[in-house]
Amino acid sequence: GEVNIGFTGPLSGGAALYGENTLSGLRMAVAEINAAGGFDLNGEKTTVNLVPLDDRYSPAQAATNAKRLKQESNVSAVFVPHSGGIFALQDFNEKDNFLVMAYSSVPSITEKGNSLTLRIPPTFDGYVRAFTDYALEHEGKKLGMGGATHEYAKIWGAMIKKEWESKGGEVVSDNPMDYNKSADFFTGVSRIISESPDVMFVGGASEPTGLVVQQARQMGFQGGFIVMDQAKIDEVAQVAGGLDMVEGAIGVVPLSVYDTPAAKDFIKRYKAEYDKMPGSEAAYNYLALHALVEAMDATESTDPKTIRAAIGDALKNMDTRKNPYEVTEVTENGGFVTETTLAVVKDGEIVREEIK
Amino acid sequence: MFKVASLLMTPAAKYLMLAFAILFPLVAANEYQVYVMATAFVWAIAVYGLNIITGFCGQLNLAHGGFFAIGAYTLGLLTADYGWSFWPAFLGALVMTAVLGFLVGIVSLRLKEHYFAIFTLCVGFIIYLLIDKWEELTHGAIGVRDIAAPYGFGLVDFTDTTPFYYLVLAFLVFAIWFMGRLSKSLLGRTFIAIRNGDELAQSLGINLMRNKVLAFVLSTTYAGLAGALYAGMVRFIGPEEANINHTFDMITYLLVGGIGTIMGPLLGTVGIVWITQSLQFLEEYRMIIFGPLLVLLVIFFPRGITGSFLTWMHRKSQALAPTKKRQENKVNTAQNREAESNA
Amino acid sequence: MLKVENVTKMFGGLAAVSDVSVEFEAGRINAIIGPNGAGKSTFFNLISGLHQPTSGRILLDGVDVTNLPSDRVARLGVGRTFQTTNLFEQATVLDNLIVGHRLRTKSGLWDVLINSKRLQREEKAARDKAMEALEFVGLAHVAGQFIADITQEERKRVAFALALATDPKIVLLDEPAAGVNPEETVGFAALMRKMVDEKGLTVCLIEHKMDMIMSLADKIMVLDHGEKIAEGTPEEVRNNPVVIEAYLGGDEDAAA
Amino acid sequence: MSLFLQQIINGLTLGSIYGLVALGLTLVYGILHIPNFAHGALYMVGAFMSYFFMVDLGAHYWIAMAGSAAVVAVLAILCERLVFHPLRHSPPIHDKIAAIGILLFLEAVVQMFWGSDFRRMSSPFTGIMNFDGLIIPEQRLLIIAGAFVLVVALQLFLRKTMTGATIIAMAQSREGAFLVGIDANRVAMMTFAISGMLAAFAATLYAPINLVYPAMGHLVIMKAFVIIILGGMGSVPGAIAGGMIIGFAEALGGFYISTSYKDIIAFGLLVLILSVRPQGLFAKGAH
Amino acid sequence: MLQLNHVDVCYGSFKALTDISMTVDAGELVVLLGANGAGKSSLFNAISGLVKPTAGEIQFEDKQLNGMKASAVVASGVVQCAEGRKLFPQMSVMQNLMMGAYVHRRDRQGNRKRLNEVLELFPILADKADEPAGSLSGGQQQMVAIGRAMMSRPRLLMLDEPSLGLAPLVVKQVFETVKQINSLGTTVLLAEQNAFAALKIAHRAYVMENGHLVMEGDRETMLGNEQVRKAYIGA
Numbered sequence A: 001g002e003v004n005i006g007f008t009g010p011l012s013g014g015a016a017l018y019g020e021n022t023l024s025g026l027r028m029a030v031a032e033i034n035a036a037g038g039f040d041l042n043g044e045k046t047t048v049n050l051v052p053l054d055d056r057y058s059p060a061q062a063a064t065n066a067k068r069l070k071q072e073s074n075v076s077a078v079f080v081p082h083s084g085g086i087f088a089l090q091d092f093n094e095k096d097n098f099l100v101m102a103y104s105s106v107p108s109i110t111e112k113g114n115s116l117t118l119r120i121p122p123t124f125d126g127y128v129r130a131f132t133d134y135a136l137e138h139e140g141k142k143l144g145m146g147g148a149t150h151e152y153a154k155i156w157g158a159m160i161k162k163e164w165e166s167k168g169g170e171v172v173s174d175n176p177m178d179y180n181k182s183a184d185f186f187t188g189v190s191r192i193i194s195e196s197p198d199v200m201f202v203g204g205a206s207e208p209t210g211l212v213v214q215q216a217r218q219m220g221f222q223g224g225f226i227v228m229d230q231a232k233i234d235e236v237a238q239v240a241g242g243l244d245m246v247e248g249a250i251g252v253v254p255l256s257v258y259d260t261p262a263a264k265d266f267i268k269r270y271k272a273e274y275d276k277m278p279g280s281e282a283a284y285n286y287l288a289l290h291a292l293v294e295a296m297d298a299t300e301s302t303d304p305k306t307i308r309a310a311i312g313d314a315l316k317n318m319d320t321r322k323n324p325y326e327v328t329e330v331t332e333n334g335g336f337v338t339e340t341t342l343a344v345v346k347d348g349e350i351v352r353e354e355i356k
Numbered sequence B: 001m002f003k004v005a006s007l008l009m010t011p012a013a014k015y016l017m018l019a020f021a022i023l024f025p026l027v028a029a030n031e032y033q034v035y036v037m038a039t040a041f042v043w044a045i046a047v048y049g050l051n052i053i054t055g056f057c058g059q060l061n062l063a064h065g066g067f068f069a070i071g072a073y074t075l076g077l078l079t080a081d082y083g084w085s086f087w088p089a090f091l092g093a094l095v096m097t098a099v100l101g102f103l104v105g106i107v108s109l110r111l112k113e114h115y116f117a118i119f120t121l122c123v124g125f126i127i128y129l130l131i132d133k134w135e136e137l138t139h140g141a142i143g144v145r146d147i148a149a150p151y152g153f154g155l156v157d158f159t160d161t162t163p164f165y166y167l168v169l170a171f172l173v174f175a176i177w178f179m180g181r182l183s184k185s186l187l188g189r190t191f192i193a194i195r196n197g198d199e200l201a202q203s204l205g206i207n208l209m210r211n212k213v214l215a216f217v218l219s220t221t222y223a224g225l226a227g228a229l230y231a232g233m234v235r236f237i238g239p240e241e242a243n244i245n246h247t248f249d250m251i252t253y254l255l256v257g258g259i260g261t262i263m264g265p266l267l268g269t270v271g272i273v274w275i276t277q278s279l280q281f282l283e284e285y286r287m288i289i290f291g292p293l294l295v296l297l298v299i300f301f302p303r304g305i306t307g308s309f310l311t312w313m314h315r316k317s318q319a320l321a322p323t324k325k326r327q328e329n330k331v332n333t334a335q336n337r338e339a340e341s342n343a
Numbered sequence C: 001m002l003k004v005e006n007v008t009k010m011f012g013g014l015a016a017v018s019d020v021s022v023e024f025e026a027g028r029i030n031a032i033i034g035p036n037g038a039g040k041s042t043f044f045n046l047i048s049g050l051h052q053p054t055s056g057r058i059l060l061d062g063v064d065v066t067n068l069p070s071d072r073v074a075r076l077g078v079g080r081t082f083q084t085t086n087l088f089e090q091a092t093v094l095d096n097l098i099v100g101h102r103l104r105t106k107s108g109l110w111d112v113l114i115n116s117k118r119l120q121r122e123e124k125a126a127r128d129k130a131m132e133a134l135e136f137v138g139l140a141h142v143a144g145q146f147i148a149d150i151t152q153e154e155r156k157r158v159a160f161a162l163a164l165a166t167d168p169k170i171v172l173l174d175e176p177a178a179g180v181n182p183e184e185t186v187g188f189a190a191l192m193r194k195m196v197d198e199k200g201l202t203v204c205l206i207e208h209k210m211d212m213i214m215s216l217a218d219k220i221m222v223l224d225h226g227e228k229i230a231e232g233t234p235e236e237v238r239n240n241p242v243v244i245e246a247y248l249g250g251d252e253d254a255a256a
Numbered sequence D: 001m002s003l004f005l006q007q008i009i010n011g012l013t014l015g016s017i018y019g020l021v022a023l024g025l026t027l028v029y030g031i032l033h034i035p036n037f038a039h040g041a042l043y044m045v046g047a048f049m050s051y052f053f054m055v056d057l058g059a060h061y062w063i064a065m066a067g068s069a070a071v072v073a074v075l076a077i078l079c080e081r082l083v084f085h086p087l088r089h090s091p092p093i094h095d096k097i098a099a100i101g102i103l104l105f106l107e108a109v110v111q112m113f114w115g116s117d118f119r120r121m122s123s124p125f126t127g128i129m130n131f132d133g134l135i136i137p138e139q140r141l142l143i144i145a146g147a148f149v150l151v152v153a154l155q156l157f158l159r160k161t162m163t164g165a166t167i168i169a170m171a172q173s174r175e176g177a178f179l180v181g182i183d184a185n186r187v188a189m190m191t192f193a194i195s196g197m198l199a200a201f202a203a204t205l206y207a208p209i210n211l212v213y214p215a216m217g218h219l220v221i222m223k224a225f226v227i228i229i230l231g232g233m234g235s236v237p238g239a240i241a242g243g244m245i246i247g248f249a250e251a252l253g254g255f256y257i258s259t260s261y262k263d264i265i266a267f268g269l270l271v272l273i274l275s276v277r278p279q280g281l282f283a284k285g286a287h
Numbered sequence E: 001m002l003q004l005n006h007v008d009v010c011y012g013s014f015k016a017l018t019d020i021s022m023t024v025d026a027g028e029l030v031v032l033l034g035a036n037g038a039g040k041s042s043l044f045n046a047i048s049g050l051v052k053p054t055a056g057e058i059q060f061e062d063k064q065l066n067g068m069k070a071s072a073v074v075a076s077g078v079v080q081c082a083e084g085r086k087l088f089p090q091m092s093v094m095q096n097l098m099m100g101a102y103v104h105r106r107d108r109q110g111n112r113k114r115l116n117e118v119l120e121l122f123p124i125l126a127d128k129a130d131e132p133a134g135s136l137s138g139g140q141q142q143m144v145a146i147g148r149a150m151m152s153r154p155r156l157l158m159l160d161e162p163s164l165g166l167a168p169l170v171v172k173q174v175f176e177t178v179k180q181i182n183s184l185g186t187t188v189l190l191a192e193q194n195a196f197a198a199l200k201i202a203h204r205a206y207v208m209e210n211g212h213l214v215m216e217g218d219r220e221t222m223l224g225n226e227q228v229r230k231a232y233i234g235a
């Protein structure tokens, strides 16, 4: 037999690369499962068939796709890598009976109490707490806000600001910029710099983030950066002109800096398959799909509710090779629990820091 | 081929199409198909609006997608943030798009042709930017969630796909019916006269501004109607609803179907929406095919499906009356003239 | 009927019409002649409200129409044709004409929505008017044909009919017989006479065809470089040395 | 003060780029009356070609710029020949739609080859000049100087050479141009080629301080349209003046008013101006 | 020099010219008479390559003109000064004249010489050299148009109603100029409604009606012909 698993995400348009990266992790997991002859479902060898559909990042198209996946392929789970699509699907997934495999750190995804949603990455409130603590201690009290303007960055920025002020810091300038469309960051950055902050909050896609960082340095900014988790410090550094440029940046630990055997092993296999460095979207979705199948295997069922109930155990029992981030727990609301980590650029190197 | 087409155009065919639309949920393979059809109908309503201002009145309005988004946002914000229930908010959306249409109309319609088109392009973009940036009102990039679905006064549940489909169908039928009436009425003729030449129209005593604004407001109201239905269907909207690409899409539907015709907008929209759905697998290659297709279409079928068919019908009737004295029109001959000089 | 007082129209630095005063009497055929670019069409545009004069006054039956927009002027009874005929190619002759009577109707959006009695009545009136105008110009037989399929001369006649459908008191005809052959020109002259005789209209026309003008017009005004250089009966104009000098040409080619 | 000067420099930089793009747009409009919506796509392709020559083939910046200009010129000529020429007698709406078709196509092709991710292309001019606190990266200076040189060169070409004058002649009277033996096709192709080249130059000048990605032309072309409406469609000086107005409005508005609303400033300006002067700032007649 | 054999021109299904055959010899001044819409301009445009004949052939010296591009026709020495002048209104008079030399743009020396000749012909243009052509009076514009055509160094110059809309004084001047141009060695084909004035300077004439050539003859025959007198000259 065969089970279908759905995916709807941007496969064309501006965010296509992101969609493809997400999909690559899923594909890799499916290939591994099927190469091993599938899994056992009620005594029947069952392979996995991934059905990807393109939604061009549009919530409405994501909803249409999900309907289609449910109706035509009878999927029990749909992977969605953007919060707009997730919200759109949450409108009817309980009624239509399928799991939303949400790849987005927006906390409200799991806060609404949708019983058939699994949030794959950690929410970013953990990062927010850790990053602000670290920056306040090491860099200074004055923060300049220069994040991006898309939905995700907005929520991030708002939380950073709140956290910063509640801890006695001061937000000296608040000037978000459109990272995806802007022709020039010069004006925006100079506006932030003119208030001489100690730290700048930046972050959208890695490349424009790199440009923002570079222009800030060009204009004489000496302080550190709080880098939103969408941007990866290593990629940012590449655009900005080397790790020296991002000295003092605080961000999530790039997969490449993860030192665990599970992560290293995953990176090796991914590189062999796709000939590039995997990002976290590939790794997280890879492990989530494995966990999903593990749960089907364990419960001998493809029923979304049953799977949802069993996913925690599945994560725990899973081979660590399939679990590069070593996720071992699911919250009551359906969020995967990962240990929050933090990386800083010190003396031209990315180092992992313990969180207190 | 044309046999089929000619059947499609007779008045009886319109009833056949209506019957098909009514039966569609029963014959559809699954709910997804009904959902797609409902989406297509929603867009078709907006395209009918575009047909009024662009097809009849001859003014290419590139802010149409913006007004669609205004309709969607008005409904979304009134229900999600201000606690209105669906139908009052729905009316609110119509009023809002009509009023804003009026305001934009009186400024933009003083411009002509390319200037009007580019001006409205900018208006559409301003609408997008405002939705994206005016966070206090619109939630900016975060979008609007928890939009109310239409309630059926205890009779039907419009959160189900099929009842919603019928709701949209009802509005669509009304939209087409009204368009048909309009096009044959003195008012519609007035619009067409303006398209043919505004100086001539004016010398016939037609108040250009008043009529153009009226057509514009009608068209934005259609867009608002479609937008409100869309919001009630998807129930999650973001600034991308105002993306200029939606306007481009609608123009394409209109052009493929046949600009200035009655059935063209519907045929074009339904056709392309389904083609787009079935070309899903092409992903990013879709536009590699679609772009050139669009170009070929405007070169070889400038009047769209319906328009080309009408021309063909006309030719046929001409052929049946060979004794008629014929002289090619100036346009054609002027073409010939320059065609030669450029050859 | 129509009284023009010291009208001037500047386009940038160019005086297309300069300080022209003239009076056209009701029920007459008035012609305007002059070289290309003399300002004849501009003069019509000023009367019909398409352009606003830079200075001067225009009175229609004693009503000041100087700064009215052309749709208002049309409603006051000024019909016109254009130098280049612009009709809706893809529609029938009758469909083209129906809108001509629009200015005498009132129905709006609401009437369309509820298909009101008024709308039905007015649509019928407009259709009847169109047919009547078409019969008047002698084209009743082509009512159902597409504009694209009729001859150049028929188009010109349709343009006439369109102006007539507005129920005008005065019609301004800009080179009605340009590009039609001599035989057809005679037909047009007859048509214009008929407008005056049967409908009691006042006709103003611009033409270059002198033989037609001379035999048709009751009164001729001659423009040159925007200025009125002469006015009078054909006889007077023909013998006016200034006109001969500026337009008709001297001695031997006077009649050309 | 130096902050203000900083914004002036920035306004000049932006104005130069916008001006160059608008210039190409206005030339094509002046002759063929086509508002070429695909112009932004040509700009984008220009950036990708330079990227390709520099990063993939290892060419020098200047060589890459020349190569890119050549490729985009050819592309523009193809657009003219294959699309706009056959459509020259269609109603005005059709060539706009066709232009949209070209735009979708070019973007899709670029995306097929290079993907939709952001790319970085650096020029040899990475230095930063510091005049007593006023910071001017070399590349920005190059943009301003480059735009100046191109505009002057274009003016000389149009005014002083017979070939250039054919473009002006065509814009003023098509028939007149035929009568003196000007080949309409040649002029149309030449105009498209120049317009494409200007777009490629602008993109290559700008890319090093920005990113290269398939959607990079969207906003630029919108602004270019605003500019040519402001400056009067078809007017060369209008395009340059309009470019500067928008560049400065954006830089100063973005700094002193709000960065998020800086794009609205450009478009709001247009709405405002056209509400008062429907014919644009510099055009004489109405339209 | 110029020979037309059985030329037809159609605009769509409307036949504007039917079976036109005519010749113009080197050094001649030939007049083409005809009423409005007779097809004079159509014939000129066919020769100039602005419209494509549907049948027949047009021979200029040893070259076949039909099928040639308009620009190539000008380059081969057949230049039309069209009805309505078709100047470049915002260009200066001088620029207009120089555009006329477009097909000879490489021969700067020759152009300068030619320019002097043209300015000698129309001294007033020298005074107006820097003014935009659009601002000139009708007569002056006509001079610019003729001058521009002369700059193309025609061996056959076709003038389409050069007297149209001009005051008689100017008309006289124009005809004198045409005669002068012809006497300086340029072959001229002149379309006119102003038959008398045209015939006075012509060697030969053709008469067109409704797209057909209906008559041909030299100046004296034509001036003496009763029909021509009646139709085109008046009593």
Ligand SMILES: Nc1ncnc2c1ncn2[C@@H]1O[C@H](COP(=O)(O)OP(=O)(O)OP(=O)(O)O)[C@@H](O)[C@H]1O
Residues within 6 Å of the ligand: C011, C014, C016, C034, C035, C036, C037, C038, C039, C040, C041, C042, C043, C083
């Ligand atoms: N809208 C306008 N803007 C600027 N100039 C104009 C405009 N309309 C007309 N003109 C100018 O005004 C003058 C008079 O033009 P008009 O069309 O009235 O001449 P006309 O007498 O009708 O000539 P014709 O016999 O050739 O039709 C011309 O020089 C023309 O160029």
Ligand SMILES: Nc1ncnc2c1ncn2[C@@H]1O[C@H](COP(=O)(O)OP(=O)(O)OP(=O)(O)O)[C@@H](O)[C@H]1O
Residues within 6 Å of the ligand: B329, B330, B333, B334, B337, C152, C179, E011, E014, E016, E034, E035, E036, E037, E038, E039, E040, E041, E042, E043, E083, E193
């Ligand atoms: N581009 C065109 N399209 C259609 N018909 C045309 C075109 N040009 C000319 N005609 C028609 O062809 C016939 C001959 O026109 P043409 O302009 O050659 O006449 P003409 O003798 O030059 O007249 P005129 O003295 O008015 O200049 C006319 O009936 C005219 O209406």
Ligand SMILES: [Mg+2]
Residues within 6 Å of the ligand: C040, C041, C042, C083, C174
């Ligand atoms: Mg006129």
Ligand SMILES: [Mg+2]
Residues within 6 Å of the ligand: E040, E041, E042, E083, E160, E161
């Ligand atoms: Mg002629």
